[in-house]
Amino acid sequence: MKTKKRFIAGANCPNCKQSDSLRVWEENQIEVVECVECDYVEQKTPQAVEARSHSSSSPNSEQLIGIFKPE
Template identity: 55%
Template sequence: MKIKKRFIAGAACPECSDTDSLRWWEENNVEWVECVSCDFKEQRLPADQQEKVGEQDLIGIFKPE
């Protein structure tokens, strides 16, 4: 299966600051962003999975009365 990569319009690369050079795609439930001008590449979990990870780290909330 071929993965479709899409450019992010108006976005600037955090490494080289080149505009309109970032492209995004999803592979195995992991989002990837890479710059075609430099070697910048970043991966992250989708937003719905990031929230679940944060909830697992939370034990409880103390509310004094």
């Protein structure tokens, strides 16, 4: 089965700073974020994603609003 990779609208790559170049997908219960412009790849387990989104309380920290999952 082919994995659906979704682009993250409005996101900037932390490595090359290119806008709208990050895509996300899940592989073996690990969330993978990859930039299509450079070699940046980030992998997170679902527990790390949950802890990060709830532990950020400073006003300058990035927060995940939601992930679009087309049916």
